[in-house]
Amino acid sequence: MDNLVAEIRQIISQSRESATRSINHTLTLMYWQIGHIIVEDEQKGKERAGYGKALIKNLSIQLVAEYGENFSNRNLQLSRQFYLTFPNVNSVSSQLTWTHYKALVRIDDLNKRDFYLAEAGKNAWTVRQLERQINSLLYERLLMSQDKESVLAIAQDQKKPTQPHQVIKDPMILEFLGLKPQASYYEQDVENAIITHIQEFLLELGNGFSFVARQKRIVIDSDEFKIDLVFYNRLLQCFVLFDLKMDKITHQDLGQLQMYVNYYDREIRELYENPTIGVLLCADKNDAVVRYTLPENNTQLFASKYQLHLPTEQQLINEIRKELGENE
Missing domain, CATH: 3.40.1350.10 (Trna Endonuclease; Chain: A, domain 1)
Incomplete structure (x- = not known):
C-alpha cells in the first residue's frame, strides 16, 4: 500500500510540474507575441519613436483596465524589448519563465546575456538565483581568470572545464x-x-x-x-x-x-x-x-x-x- 501511494504521489507531482512548465512557457510566448505585434505595428509609423511610445501607453491603459497590471506600460515595453532581443521564437527556452526573460533583456552585452541564458537553463536557476548571479557580477568575475570565448563555451556545454x-x-x-x-x-x-x-x-x-x-x-x-x-x-x-x-x-x-x-x-x-x-x-x-x-x-x-x-x-x-x- 505504501509503495502504491508513493507511486501515485510521484505521478501527481510530475504532472503538476509539467502543467506549471507548460503554463509558464505559454505565458512567455504570449509576451513574445505581444512584443512582435507592437514592433510590426511601429514599423508602419512615419515617426517611429514617438508613435511607439504613444502606442504602448494607449495599449497599456486599455489592457490594464481589462486584464490587470500584468499589461502595464513597463511590461509592454519589456515585451517589445523581448521580441527585439530574441526575434526567433524557437530560441525562447521552455525552461525559463517570462520573469527570467525580463531580467535577461536588461543585459545589453550579447556575450554576457548569452552566458546567463545558458547557465540559467542548464542549472535550472530560479529567478531569484539568476538575479543574484547577475548582481554578484558572476560573468565579470569569471572573466578575471579566462577569456570570453572560454567562459561562454563552458556555459553552453560546448567545452568542459x-x-x-x-x-x-x-x-x-x-x-x-x-x-x-x-x-x-x-x-x-x-x-x-x-x-x-x-x-x-x-x-x-x-x-x-x-x-x-x-x-x-x-x-x-x-x-x-x-x-x-x-x-x-x-x-x-x-x-x-x-x-x-x-x-x-x-x-x-x-x-x-x-x-x-x-x-x-x-x-x-x-x-x-x-x-x-x-x-x-x-x-x-x-x-x-x-x-x-x-x-x-x-x-x-x-x-x-x-x-x-x-x-x-x-x-x-x-x-x-x-x-x-x-x-x-
Whole structure:
C-alpha cells in the first residue's frame, strides 16, 4: 500500500510540474507575441519613436483596465524589448519563465546575456538565483581568470572545464551568509554560516561541486589536523579543500594548505582522479605573499578573497586592473 501511494504521489507531482512548465512557457510566448505585434505595428509609423511610445501607453491603459497590471506600460515595453532581443521564437527556452526573460533583456552585452541564458537553463536557476548571479557580477568575475570565448563555451556545454582556474572564483561573494562586513568573526562563525546556507554556497561555487565534509579529521604521524570544508568537483574529477582565514594570510597558512592537499593526493584520491585543489578562503589576501610562496607553475593552490556584500561594477573593475597589473 505504501509503495502504491508513493507511486501515485510521484505521478501527481510530475504532472503538476509539467502543467506549471507548460503554463509558464505559454505565458512567455504570449509576451513574445505581444512584443512582435507592437514592433510590426511601429514599423508602419512615419515617426517611429514617438508613435511607439504613444502606442504602448494607449495599449497599456486599455489592457490594464481589462486584464490587470500584468499589461502595464513597463511590461509592454519589456515585451517589445523581448521580441527585439530574441526575434526567433524557437530560441525562447521552455525552461525559463517570462520573469527570467525580463531580467535577461536588461543585459545589453550579447556575450554576457548569452552566458546567463545558458547557465540559467542548464542549472535550472530560479529567478531569484539568476538575479543574484547577475548582481554578484558572476560573468565579470569569471572573466578575471579566462577569456570570453572560454567562459561562454563552458556555459553552453560546448567545452568542459579542465583547469582549476576555470572554476575557482576570486573574489567569492558571500552576502547570503547574513554576516555584517565590519563585524569581527571567528573562522567557526563563517564556517557555520556556510553550512547553514550550503545551497547558496554551492550556487556561488558553480557547476559540478558537491559537499563532502566539514572539519575533516586527518592524522599525520600522530598529529591531528582538521580541514575546514571538503568538496568534490565532478567536472574536474577532484577533491577541493577549503581552509578559512579571518586575517591576512601568511606563508604558513599556504604551507598548511599544501600539506592538506599533499595528504589527500597521497592517501585519499584514487588513480583515476585528478590532483586535489586547495583554496584558502580569506578576508584579506596578501598578493605578494601568495605570489612568492607558491611556485610559478602552481595549479593546485589558490587564495580567494571573500566579500560579505555585493560588489559594485567599479570595485570589480579595480580588482581586474589589479590582477592584470600583477600579470604584466
